[in-house]
Amino acid sequence: MTRLLTGAPATDGFRMPAEYEPHAGCWMLWPERADNWREAARPAQLAFARVAAAIAQFEPVTVGVSTAHYSSARALLPGGVRVVEMAHDDAWMRDVGPTCVIDSAGVVRGVDWRFNAWGGLDGGLYFPWDQDDLVASKVLEIERLDRYRAPLVMEGGALHVDGQGTALVTEQCLLNPNRNPHLARADIEDALRVYLGVRTVIWLGLGLYNDETGGHIDDLACFVRPGEVCLTWTTNRRDPQYASSQDAWERLNDARDARGRRLRVARLPSPGPMHLSRREAAGIVPRPGTKARPPGERLAATYVNFYIANGGIVMPLLDPRTDRLAAQRLKLLFPGRRVVGVPGREILLGGGNIHCITQQIPRGLR
Amino acid sequence: MTRLLTGAPATDGFRMPAEYEPHAGCWMLWPERADNWREAARPAQLAFARVAAAIAQFEPVTVGVSTAHYSSARALLPGGVRVVEMAHDDAWMRDVGPTCVIDSAGVVRGVDWRFNAWGGLDGGLYFPWDQDDLVASKVLEIERLDRYRAPLVMEGGALHVDGQGTALVTEQCLLNPNRNPHLARADIEDALRVYLGVRTVIWLGLGLYNDETGGHIDDLACFVRPGEVCLTWTTNRRDPQYASSQDAWERLNDARDARGRRLRVARLPSPGPMHLSRREAAGIVPRPGTKARPPGERLAATYVNFYIANGGIVMPLLDPRTDRLAAQRLKLLFPGRRVVGVPGREILLGGGNIHCITQQIPRGLR
Numbered sequence: 051m052t053r054l055l056t057g058a059p060a061t062d063g064f065r066m067p068a069e070y071e072p073h074a075g076c077w078m079l080w081p082e083r084a085d086n087w088r089e090a091a092r093p094a095q096l097a098f099a100r101v102a103a104a105i106a107q108f109e110p111v112t113v114g115v116s117t118a119h120y121s122s123a124r125a126l127l128p129g130g131v132r133v134v135e136m137a138h139d140d141a142w143m144r145d146v147g148p149t150c151v152i153d154s155a156g157v158v159r160g161v162d163w164r165f166n167a168w169g170g171l172d173g174g175l176y177f178p179w180d181q182d183d184l185v186a187s188k189v190l191e192i193e194r195l196d197r198y199r200a201p202l203v204m205e206g207g208a209l210h211v212d213g214q215g216t217a218l219v220t221e222q223c224l225l226n227p228n229r230n231p232h233l234a235r236a237d238i239e240d241a242l243r244v245y246l247g248v249r250t251v252i253w254l255g256l257g258l259y260n261d262e263t264g265g266h267i268d269d270l271a272c273f274v275r276p277g278e279v280c281l282t283w284t285t286n287r288r289d290p291q292y293a294s295s296q297d298a299w300e301r302l303n304d305a306r307d308a309r310g311r312r313l314r315v316a317r318l319p320s321p322g323p324m325h326l327s328r329r330e331a332a333g334i335v336p337r338p339g340t341k342a343r344p345p346g347e348r349l350a351a352t353y354v355n356f357y358i359a360n361g362g363i364v365m366p367l368l369d370p371r372t373d374r375l376a377a378q379r380l381k382l383l384f385p386g387r388r389v390v391g392v393p394g395r396e397i398l399l400g401g402g403n404i405h406c407i408t409q410q411i412p413r414g415l416r
Numbered sequence: 417m418t419r420l421l422t423g424a425p426a427t428d429g430f431r432m433p434a435e436y437e438p439h440a441g442c443w444m445l446w447p448e449r450a451d452n453w454r455e456a457a458r459p460a461q462l463a464f465a466r467v468a469a470a471i472a473q474f475e476p477v478t479v480g481v482s483t484a485h486y487s488s489a490r491a492l493l494p495g496g497v498r499v500v501e502m503a504h505d506d507a508w509m510r511d512v513g514p515t516c517v518i519d520s521a522g523v524v525r526g527v528d529w530r531f532n533a534w535g536g537l538d539g540g541l542y543f544p545w546d547q548d549d550l551v552a553s554k555v556l557e558i559e560r561l562d563r564y565r566a567p568l569v570m571e572g573g574a575l576h577v578d579g580q581g582t583a584l585v586t587e588q589c590l591l592n593p594n595r596n597p598h599l600a601r602a603d604i605e606d607a608l609r610v611y612l613g614v615r616t617v618i619w620l621g622l623g624l625y626n627d628e629t630g631g632h633i634d635d636l637a638c639f640v641r642p643g644e645v646c647l648t649w650t651t652n653r654r655d656p657q658y659a660s661s662q663d664a665w666e667r668l669n670d671a672r673d674a675r676g677r678r679l680r681v682a683r684l685p686s687p688g689p690m691h692l693s694r695r696e697a698a699g700i701v702p703r704p705g706t707k708a709r710p711p712g713e714r715l716a717a718t719y720v721n722f723y724i725a726n727g728g729i730v731m732p733l734l735d736p737r738t739d740r741l742a743a744q745r746l747k748l749l750f751p752g753r754r755v756v757g758v759p760g761r762e763i764l765l766g767g768g769n770i771h772c773i774t775q776q777i778p779r780g781l782r
Contacts, residue, residue: 053495110560117483117503120550129419132557135501137483184486191498192558194476 052187053196055159058244064151064159065247068213068273069358070384072413074158075110076359077189078102079407080123081141082116085340086176087400088333097396098141099126101357101364101404104390106130108359112192114138114185134192139167139182140175142402144268145205147409148186150195151247156415159196161245162186163204168263169228170203175262175401176340193411200245202238203229207266207406209242212273215249215308217242222256222265229264250308254301256294258282261350262341268405269352271298274316274383277307282352283317291320318379321369324351330399343399355394355403356380358410363387366394366403418553419562421525424610430517430525431613434579434639435724436750438779440524441476442725443555444468445773446489447507448482451706452542453766454699463762464507465492467723467730467770470756472497474725478558480504480551500558505533505548506541508768510634511571513775514552516561517613522781525562527611528552529570534629535594536569541628541767542706559777566611568604569595573632573772575608578639581615581674583608586623588631595630616674620667622660624648627716628707634771635718637664640682640749643673648718649683657686684745687735690717696765709765721760721769722746724776729753732760732769 059065078101081087081094088094102111106128114136115123124133138146145168148160165183167174190197210218223229224238233241239251257265271281279302284291302315331345353376356365363384367373373391380389397403425431444467447453447460454460468477472494480502481489490499504512511534514526531549533540556563576584589595590604599607605617623631637647645668650657668681697711719742722731729750733739739757746755763769 052498117501120503132418132560134558135483135503135554137486137501188501192500194498 052191052194055196055198057198059151059159059161059198060244060247063153065213066149066151066211067412068211068276069410070273070275071213073109073360073410074413075112075411076105076357077143077147077409077411078111078113079136079138079141079143079146079185080113080115080119081400082119083140084335085337086140086334088330093396094400095123095126097393098407100392101397101407102131103128104364104392105357105359105362105408107390108362114143114189136185136188137181138185139179141400142207142406143185143409144207144406145263146182146185147206148190148195148197149206149209149246150410150412152412152414158412158414159198160186160190161198161200162190163200164202165205166203166229168205169226172228173264174228198245200241202233202241205263205266206409207263207268207402209246210267210272211246211248212276212307214276217246217248217251218254218267218271218273218279219251220254220257220265220267220270223263223267226264248308250306252301252305252307254298256297258350258352259289259291259294260348262401269350269355269402271302272354276309277311278314278316280316280318280354280383282320282354284320289323316379316383318353319372319375321351321353321372321376322349324349324368324398326399349398350401351398352403353380355405357404357408358384358387361387363389364404365389365391366397367391368394368398418557418560421562421564423564425517425525425527425564426610426613429519431579432515432517432577433778434577434642435776436639436641437579439475439726439776440779441478441777442471442723443509443513443775443777444477444479445502445504445507445509445512445551446479446481446485447766448485449506450701451703452506452700454696459762460766461489461492463759464773466758467763467773468497469494470730470758471723471725471728471774473756474728480509480555502551502554503547504551505545507766508573508772509551509775510573510772511629512548512551513572514556514561514563515572515575515612516776516778518778518780524778524780525564526552526556527564527566528556529566530568531571532569532595534571535592538594539630540594564611566607568599568607571629571632572775573629573634573768575612576633576638577612577614578642578673580642583612583614583617584620584633584637584639584645585617586620586631586633586636588622589629589633592630614674616672618667618671618673620664622663624716624718625655625657625660626714628767635716635721635768637668638720642675643677644680644682646682646684646720646749648686648720650686655689682745682749684719685738685741687717687719687738687742688715690715690734690761690764692765715764716767717764718769719746721771723770723774724750724753727753729755730770731755731757732763733757734760734764
């Protein structure tokens, strides 16, 4: 039985657990849009299938697929991955799926944010997004988890938490007037406190350069454990990313988390810079109302967009010159987990990476 | 994780439990075909929603709905009923859903029969039926139950079991050459033994008069408990149903079940006879390739087509002259269960009733 709840997580005693806490499983969606994924999304489907298979080594994976693509997806995905029909407008489960919260008794519930395709008719990436906005409730219904419908536009990729009362977000995204123009910074902090059960919000400035979501935190930095953050980094002063990583570094070093701790900040090297090739761009079928992808465009490439699974890290492989170094850093940062790399370029071409296409369900005591 | 198994239930130690054994829940599908359900299926949807609500008093209910109808179904069904997207060709979950089996450790698995719309291109009711044939595997995948794919055409409504080694079927249906023309009677018995884990098959002759499935047992008779059967009955000698109920009565009285018991046979009065009205027929949009529904046609009306839920009986209300008597009989037959009546005429117009549109999942020890 899935109930639509009238209260709010924090007042009901719930908090969002960190991604490194135990999972019941992981949800994904299937890439299908020919106006976003080249060659009718087939290369992306192969890449998503490898991500699903990699995560399924660590925890149960479910993939939502449109009815039209059901049989081809079922054939491509490993037998151990659960495939269910689920309509969607694109494949970003992090952003359209539920943000789950848990209480001290181990009850898991979901927060169903309003979704407007990263900006609605004012800078959003496509129209319509009505099917995306139903995904969180459908996931919760299949999982039989109760649901809070949050009264604000938010995406899962726009927030990280440490599980101990601290949220990490960017001003570029959360204060963008194309999300919640009626809410001031303090109102948004209040909403995060109420819906994530956090006490402290750490604001960074800009997100990753040319990130089309408008600066999601999950392309810039994430918690590695309570008290420790890893940050996308570049040493190239001429890279447009340099200044915002520098700014984030300073803000993180000045910050205190909810328990009053200073943060350790680890730096992850950047791949590239990477750009959309002419051939890749030619494989995309443009459509009015969907964001264009011109050849030569800088891609929002970062190793920070990895997924933390039970006992594993599933990271994108993006650039042979830096992949190994990034993997080594992640192994040092997560000594208890096995680091698995999956080719990420095809996912990146669609506008995100492994963290963006996944959403964990915490392990409860149901 | 759902596996496709290579063995067969009986050899793996599994048996089909009777419907009166404990359920984990019940699955249904949503009626949508305008060429089978009048007025674009809206009256049927209201009727199905009442059935779902009635069963949900007793056990969890899940309803599979096409993507196009998702939001309207979600709005119509009670919040406690789980709604999931699931393509289908029509709404007969009994026949297209899995037939579940259980072992002595409480592990539940599903049998996924081949389905050909009750007769394929030789007397079947519509074409194509490819989405129907995927339903069982999709249900099992959502429930995370392993699956046997049976190599023969069968429908859940074509068989009943007592849970103690006995199956009840009709010759009219199981020996119809439009199902498994390559299999003789003995081959079909063998298949039932292997896939249902039964030792004894009791064969009745004809099913219910004008039952378009070709004589499903679930419109004629069912087990009430081990050693006891209830049978659709008429005392009207001019009713074409008279002879086949009489024949079934005699066969049941001659039979021995798997434990060597004689059967007690209870008789359930029949409603009607009931016929499709001109107005009802006019609401159906005919389509070549789908069975026509001419006005005046005799409807396959029977009270035997009820659903046994945990602690309840959900029965169709069909005829005010006989509904009360039938309900009283069912109360006497099932003293431990609460009998709930739901208006069944709109379901009957589509060709079946409450048992035909439901499929239980046994309660295991997973």
